[in-house]
Amino acid sequence: MAQILVVDDSATVRNEVSEFLSSNGIAVQTAVDGKDGLDKLKSDATIKLVITDVNMPNMDGLTMAEKIRSELGNSSVNIIMLTTENDPRMKQRGKDAGVKGWIVKPFKGDAVLGSIQKLIG
Amino acid sequence: MAIKSKVIVHDSDPDALARIKAFLDTNNLIGLRTHTWEVVKTLNENVDLGAVLLSDSPDANGVSGIDIAKRVHAIRRELPIFLRRTSKTADDNLPGDIKDVISGTYSITDMNELSALIERYLFAQYYPEKLVTGIQEITEEALQSTFKSSHVMTETPIVVRDQFIYGELFSLISLDSDWCRGYMMIQTDESAVAEVIRTGGTWLERTQTDFRHVNSILSEVTNMVWGNVKSKFMRASETKEGVTKAQVPIIINHARRFVSFGTTNPQLVLRYQVFGAQKQIEPISIIQKFIFNLNWSPEKFNEDEKLVDDYLSSGELELL
Numbered sequence: 001m002a003q004i005l006v007v008d009d010s011a012t013v014r015n016e017v018s019e020f021l022s023s024n025g026i027a028v029q030t031a032v033d034g035k036d037g038l039d040k041l042k043s044d045a046t047i048k049l050v051i052t053d054v055n056m057p058n059m060d061g062l063t064m065a066e067k068i069r070s071e072l073g074n075s076s077v078n079i080i081m082l083t084t085e086n087d088p089r090m091k092q093r094g095k096d097a098g099v100k101g102w103i104v105k106p107f108k109g110d111a112v113l114g115s116i117q118k119l120i121g
Numbered sequence: 122m123a124i125k126s127k128v129i130v131h132d133s134d135p136d137a138l139a140r141i142k143a144f145l146d147t148n149n150l151i152g153l154r155t156h157t158w159e160v161v162k163t164l165n166e167n168v169d170l171g172a173v174l175l176s177d178s179p180d181a182n183g184v185s186g187i188d189i190a191k192r193v194h195a196i197r198r199e200l201p202i203f204l205r206r207t208s209k210t211a212d213d214n215l216p217g218d219i220k221d222v223i224s225g226t227y228s229i230t231d232m233n234e235l236s237a238l239i240e241r242y243l244f245a246q247y248y249p250e251k252l253v254t255g256i257q258e259i260t261e262e263a264l265q266s267t268f269k270s271s272h273v274m275t276e277t278p279i280v281v282r283d284q285f286i287y288g289e290l291f292s293l294i295s296l297d298s299d300w301c302r303g304y305m306m307i308q309t310d311e312s313a314v315a316e317v318i319r320t321g322g323t324w325l326e327r328t329q330t331d332f333r334h335v336n337s338i339l340s341e342v343t344n345m346v347w348g349n350v351k352s353k354f355m356r357a358s359e360t361k362e363g364v365t366k367a368q369v370p371i372i373i374n375h376a377r378r379f380v381s382f383g384t385t386n387p388q389l390v391l392r393y394q395v396f397g398a399q400k401q402i403e404p405i406s407i408i409q410k411f412i413f414n415l416n417w418s419p420e421k422f423n424e425d426e427k428l429v430d431d432y433l434s435s436g437e438l439e440l441l
Contacts, residue, residue, distance in 0.1 A: 010341045011334070012267060015324040055344075084348020097441040105345050105353065106266030108436030110441070115438045 020109035034059030126171030298355030300421035303413035
């Protein structure tokens with residue numbers, strides 16, 4: 001079953017997004033920062049989409065996105081940033097790292113569910 | 122939307138009070154009337170005051186406004202005190218120790234004097250309406266997202282001279298742009314937030330009520346508001362290599378619940394009440410304060426209007 005990995009250092013956001021996705025029949029895993037997210041991706045090939053914050057301790061979301069491509073060599077997993085950041089330079093960096101979409105917090109599940117479902121096929 | 126300020130009024134003369142009340146009503150001021158023995162209590166109960174209006178004549182209990190001014194100044198040095206003169210003697214004839222305590226005097230026969238004091242000490246700092254309204258909308262959305270099924274009531278924005286901290290918990294985050302530099306501070310009560318967690322009003326487990334989880338809630342709200350305010354209104358300032366921007370120390374005295382940003386400029390305050398789905402739970406009070414202590418050039422604010430137009434609504438997916 002295709003899974004979504006939700007990466008955020010805020011338990012509030014992790015729970016909010018996970019609860020929304022689960023209630024829509026989508027399997028979810030969570031990680032507390034970019035490093036944790038990368039470790040979970042290494043060990044689980046069923047993850048098809050990563051929804052991640054940018055600003056996190058230990059490893060930020062953009063660095064994690066870059067490492068997903070460069071270290072894991074994984075180009076099939078889709079990445080969406082869910083963040084308070086809206087800086088065009090950050091978005092460009094994300095795009096260069098293969099990030100597919102950008103959502104500015106707060107998370108509004110109904111507004112993005114269709115796009116998420118498309119991305120996980 | 123008019124920004125208001127809250128002032129204490131202690132005056133026993135009925136005619137003067139009527140004139141002062143009419144003045145407050147037409148000058149965006151909210152008056153808190155006190156009696157002799159309640160001045161200190163009122164000071165302690167309000168951490169968002171703009172000024173104190175006193176009279177130099179004895180009040181109903183025979184206590185002079187000058188004595189009260191000294192007491193107020195001893196407790197809240199940052200609050201400007203405006204003294205109503207009942208005689209025509211010049212301010213130069215006021216005792217030296219009272220001149221150091223008050224910010225200015227006025228006469229009931231010439232309210233332009235009070236008007237000038239209010240303008241100088243309270244409304245000298247101009248806050249663009251679009252900015253204030255935008256901050257309010259962003260914060261309401263962040264609070265509604267954080268507290269499930271909640272609705273948020275926002276009070277009229279006010280300017281304060283107070284430097285007191287509300288509640289046990291506050292967050293502080295810097296704001297830095299071409300036209301402003303300073304801080305946003307969000308203050309609340311730990312117990313009120315913990316109670317909402319306990320009753321299932323947040324995305325945390327109901328058992329996660331310890332202070333670290335409460336901290337995380339405030340952190341997330343702060344982060345969301347900060348990010349959206351920054352994106353919507355503040356172009357990042359361009360720092361030249363090797364140029365260090367000025368900073369001033371922020372002083373916090375925990376015992377006195379006092380915070381100083383090194384400026385006496387009036388600060389913008391927005392107050393929110395968050396009502397949860399559980400009707401029996403007290404609403405959470407959130408006090409949001411903006412302190413632009415390092416740079417405030419609102420005349421340049423309009424230049425950033427393009428940012429507002431380019432702003433992506435929160436929650437929408439932008440494909441890259």
